Amino acid sequence: METAHKRPNYILIWVYLAVLTAAELALAFELPISRNLKLLLLLFLAVWKAALVGLFFMHLKFERWNLRVMALIPLPLAVIFILAGMSEHIW
Amino acid sequence: MTHAAATVDQMRPPYPAERGLEVYNTKLGMWIFLASEVMFFAALIGAYIILRFGAPGEWAKPGIVLNIKITAFNTFLLICSSVSMVKAYASIQDGDQKKMRFWLLMTILGGATFVGIQIYEYIHLVEHGFTPSGVREGSELAALVANGTLPAATMGLYGSTFFTMTGFHGFHVTCGVISMTYLYLTKALPGKYTKQDYRGIETVGLYWHFVDLVWIILFTIVYLI
Numbered sequence: 001m002e003t004a005h006k007r008p009n010y011i012l013i014w015v016y017l018a019v020l021t022a023a024e025l026a027l028a029f030e031l032p033i034s035r036n037l038k039l040l041l042l043l044f045l046a047v048w049k050a051a052l053v054g055l056f057f058m059h060l061k062f063e064r065w066n067l068r069v070m071a072l073i074p075l076p077l078a079v080i081f082i083l084a085g086m087s088e089h090i091w
Numbered sequence: 092m093t094h095a096a097a098t099v100d101q102m103r104p105p106y107p108a109e110r111g112l113e114v115y116n117t118k119l120g121m122w123i124f125l126a127s128e129v130m131f132f133a134a135l136i137g138a139y140i141i142l143r144f145g146a147p148g149e150w151a152k153p154g155i156v157l158n159i160k161i162t163a164f165n166t167f168l169l170i171c172s173s174v175s176m177v178k179a180y181a182s183i184q185d186g187d188q189k190k191m192r193f194w195l196l197m198t199i200l201g202g203a204t205f206v207g208i209q210i211y212e213y214i215h216l217v218e219h220g221f222t223p224s225g226v227r228e229g230s231e232l233a234a235l236v237a238n239g240t241l242p243a244a245t246m247g248l249y250g251s252t253f254f255t256m257t258g259f260h261g262f263h264v265t266c267g268v269i270s271m272t273y274l275y276l277t278k279a280l281p282g283k284y285t286k287q288d289y290r291g292i293e294t295v296g297l298y299w300h301f302v303d304l305v306w307i308i309l310f311t312i313v314y315l316i
Contacts, residue, residue, distance in 0.1 A: 007181060014174040018167060025163055028153065028315040039316055046311035050304045057177045057300040067112050067122065074126045078133030085141040 008056045020049050121294045125301050128263075132305050135259060136312065139252045148244035153315055155241060156221050156232065156249070158212060165208045166310045169264075172201030173303040176296045186286035192279050195292070198299065199275060202268040209261045213254075223254040253313060260309055263302050270295050 024045050027038060055061040060068055112119060143150055153159065179194035216222075220230020225247035227233065235241045274291050278284055284292055 007184075010174055010177050010181065014170065017170045021163065021166055021170065024311060024315060025159070029159070042311050042315055046308050049307045053173060053300050053304045053307065057173055057303075058297055064113060067114060070112070071122055071126065074129035074133070078129055078137075081130075081133055082137040082140060085137045086144060088141065088145070 013056045146245045149242045176299045183289040225250045
């Protein structure tokens with residue numbers, strides 16, 4: 001079992017994740033900004049962190065394209081599912 | 092035929108067999124399982140969003156009922172355990188069994204501590220009156236509902252969604268800890284993982300990172316928003 005890709009710097013990813021978590025906490029409880037902006041920024045940070053885990057720890061960045069497609073297919077389905085449910089209350 | 096040779100056969104089937112994704116079966120199976128898990132957690136998170144948007148009133152503000160500090164520590168712990176898991180994977184890729192065993196053990200300890208802290212959090216919450224059905228009468232939190240600090244109308248929804256989402260996640264972490272412990276005792280300790288065959292470490296690693304990834308999302312939407 002050989003890996004063809006260069007190994008990512010896992011400790012650097014860990015530092016990113018720790019800093020982003022600290023940023024989330026500061027944003028949620030310290031920064032006096034509007035609730036909607038806070039919501040958007042917190043979701044952005046959460047997706048950023050999740051992407052770091054998926055791309056580097058789960059090695060999706062280095063997998064073959066067809067495995068990546070298979071792994072990512074449920075994500076748009078999940079978003080459609082959630083938006084469809086939300087539409088009942090928003091639109 | 093040696094074990095390593097069998098591994099190579101599984102990974103690269105001989106021509107003219109269907110090459111497919113060119114990954115071994117357990118890894119493909121894990122990715123398919125994780126795809127179904129995305130839909131499972133999407134259902135839980137979707138239900139939470141719908142209930143919160145459609146709730147008859149304000150939702151409790153974060154930090155009043157839940158202990159954010161201890162959960163932030165738990166989040167950091169799970170991130171650390173994800174790093175230790177990937178270090179175990181990198182170690183066995185280099186053929187270093189000793190390091191692999193060390194990092195795998197650290198991951199198991201991190202996961203077990205996460206579950207322990209979550210159980211402590213649940214006990215603490217129930218003691219203060221926060222239950223899956225809402226706020227218990229006569230409790231500390233019931234007093235906050237009575238003086239208007241917490242919204243009476245939505246505490247039931249808050250309790251049921253909180254315990255369902257974090258409970259199912261905790262169950263997944265527990266399953267991960269049990270799986271890793273099994274692999275540690277039956278494969279890692281006897282030295283069955285090698286530079287040529289470390290499928291178990293990679294597969295259980297994918298599951299573990301997914302559990303971490305789900306918690307990153309849950310922590311934000313349940314504890315911070």
